[in-house]
Every structure is written in C-alpha cells, then in structure tokens.
Amino acid sequence: MQASRARLFKEYKEVQREKSADPDIQLICDDSNIFKWTALIKGPSETPYEGGVFQLAFAIPEQYPLLPPQVRFLTKIFHPNVHFKTGEICLDILKNAWSPAWTLQSVCRAIIALMAHPEPDSPLNCDSGNLLRSGDIRGYQSMARMYTRLAAMPKKG
C-alpha cells in the first residue's frame, strides 16, 4: 500500500475518532476516492466571515505527505488571499512552507487562521487587498460580510 494511502487512511480514522474535537472543522472523505476530500469550516468569530460555513475541496497528490494537498474554496469568499473565481488559496503552508507533519486537519486550521488574519500584501483578490491596503477596513468588512451572507449562509425560507 502506498504511503500516502496509509497516511490518509490514518487521518480518516483520526477524523472519525475525534469528530467532536474541533467543532469548527468537518472533514469528509469522498466515498470512492481517498484522495478527494471536502471540508466544511465555520467562519471565525469576530470576523466578517462569522456565521458562514465554507466548503473546501482537497485534492491530494500521490506523494501526499511530502507534497501539500491542493485546497480551494468551493464557497465564494471575499478575502484578499483567496481567488474570487477559482477559490484558490494563497497560503505558504500549501506551497513552499509545507511540512509532511501537517495533516488535513491542521490545514483546515491554518485556513481558518488565514480567514481571521488576511494578508493583503500578497493578494489573489486584488479588490479585497486594495481595500485593506488603503486602510478601508470598513469597506472590506462590509464586502466580506455581504458575500458571507450571500454565499456561505443557509438560505432562509
């Protein structure tokens, strides 16, 4: 069995065992493919993403623990480090700062942390980055909140 498979299987068992450990993260493995995962994360509190539930898609390479998983947002999100159309995430640990010691769970945690602390100096969403860089915190927050409400909250009625 491949190392990546074994590792993912272990992570899967871990996730099943500690389902209630982190209520903000829900990791779901694809039924037929252990290299495809989805995750539901809750927007961190005291951010414009609070109250939203965001869906992430994980595509895991064959050499997984050595190479980082590819993660993108399936839910629209207005964030300087997330591509608005593709959902691509600009996060160092998903690129050059990846360490095999990280897990899918810890990646989710890192993404939650990124949502709470946007990094406008390396933007994938230039509009959002420019708002923050020009100091228009309020503008950024209201935009992000609007998109959270539009895309990440369950429709009422």
Place this chain on the structure above:
Amino acid sequence: MGNSDAASPASAAAARDAKKKRGNRSAAKLKQSKRETRRGQFLSKGQGNDGNDAKVATSPTGAGSNAGSPILASPHPPLPRRRVDSRSRGSDPEDREEAGAAGLEVDGSGLDSPGSDKSQGGDCHQRKGFSGNGGGRSLSSGSSVWSSSRSVSDAEEDTGGPEDESEVFDDWEMAADALYIDDSSCNQSSGPTPTPPPALTTAAPAHAARPEPIRSKTRAWAPDDIFRPQSLPSISKQASFPASIGNRWPEMGMSAAQQGILSLPLSCPICCDDLDPTDSSFCPCPCGFHMCLFCHNRIKLEDGRCPGCRKQYNTVSAAEGVGGGGGAKAAVGTGREMEKRLSRSCSMGPSY
C-alpha cells in the same frame, strides 16, 4: 545551659523515635535546625551578658503575645487587664481610686518587661524573633490543631521553668513533632514547619517541599510526582518519563533532541507505519521530530527539510544518520558533503 544540655539529648532521642517513620532525611534536617537553634541561643546569650534575668523578663512579652504564656510578672495577658481598667472607670470614685491604684501597680508591673526589653535591645530582639516564630508556627499549623497546641503550651508553662529557655524549645520540638504526626495521620492541610523556628530561613524551602512525600503516603503516587520512586513501573511512559527523568536531563548533558526519544510517537507521523527500535533511536534533527528511516530518506531526496522545524537537515543536524547516504550525496553540494562526512565521522556508534 547545663540543664538544657542534659535535657536535650533525651528529648532529641524522643523526637527521633517519633520521627522514625518519616525517614532519615527529615530527621537530619530537624537535627540541623536544632543545632541552629542552639547556636542562635548561644549567640543571643553572648550578646546579653546578664542572661537569665533578661530572658525571664522578656519571655513573657514575647511568648505572651502569641502563645498566651505569661510566666513571671503578669498573671494575665494584657487584654483582660485593660478590661478591668475600663470597667472600674465607670464605677464610683472610691472604687475608681482603688482600681486606679491597682491599675497603676498593674501598669508598673506591665511596664516592667518593656523597660527591660529596651535595656536589652539586641538580645530581646532575638528572643522576640524566636518566640514570635514559635507562635507563628503553632498558628500556622492549622485551626484543627490550634486547640491541642494551646494545651501543649500550657503544659509547657507548668512543667518547664521559664528560666531554661532551651528546654522550652526542646519541648517545642517535641510538641511540634507530636503535632506533625497528628497532622500527617489526619490531614496535611497546614503549612507545616515542625522544626524549631530559628532555622526558618535556611530550612523553609526544604519544608515547603517536605510535605509532599508524607502526603503521598496516604495517596498513590502521581505519575508526575517528583518523589515517585523510579523503581515503580511507569503508569504511562509518555506521562511519567518527563517528570521523573526530565529534571535530570541537564545534569546528564542531554540535548532536547535526545529527550525527545523518550516521548516517542509509536508510529511514524509521516507514513503512519510503526516505528521499530532503530527508527525510535533515530533522531535526525535537534528539534526532536521523529520519523522512520524511509520517510527521512524520502524527505532528504525531496527537499531536505525537517518536517518538525522546517530547517534544512544538513545545516541543523549534527547527529545525522548514515541512512540517507548515496542518493542524497549526489544531490548535495560539496559543502554539504563535507558537513555530512563530518557528521558521519562523529555520529555515534550506539544507534547503529
């Protein structure tokens, strides 16, 4: 002092008997502090030449305040006396005059000791320190014990003459021992300083630590207890190891990385295979991150950074294994190769 010398060995022996359960260490400590007591007494005696009078005069003031042991001049502690005064003030003049006279007398006798106190500046200071500490001790030994300690001090007044202070102190020791044993048998809530007071400065930290082993007699050893004998089987390796051995790492000159060996994960965090003994003893990085040799080799081929700390293996590792040899060598430059050879030459035998 001759009297005290005669008395002290006997009392010390008695105290030792009582202490046998506690073991040698505490007995030695007690002995030492006893010695210090005597030294302090000797010193104080040397300072005030008219020794006995001063001691007699000062002891009621010192001891009376906390232990309630007015020995010579005043038959009652100061507080009741004042009450008598105030009561008499309310009554008719004759009574009042009488009472005033009596009050004067009482006051005079009361003033007696402070006067002698002043004349004996240094000496009285030390005395006060002694008895004050003694009182503090009995106070600190908890409310449950207070009554018994009180009675003990009363008995002490009856039997032990005030002129021999050292005996008083020896009695104190015994009383404290008795208290201590009582304490340890029932509950150990108090801040117990059963040894003689003057040793406070030196012995205090030791006392702070001492209740531990006694308390744990009634309980099971906690896995992280410092006093837990190492011969006991470890409850859980990872919990007990750092506590019992962790203190001694610096002495043994172990690095953080080698400490990590003991808190081993059971399986490789990278590939989730079980770690065999070779893998377990393999510590490629000073950050203490463990993994199996296969994963280490693969990581070295890919990007060569430790998964734990993200530092390049070749720059951080001194104890790098030979495992990664050939393949990695082709990839790395000459500088690294030098380092590697160096590290290989000083990498120790035991792991391979």
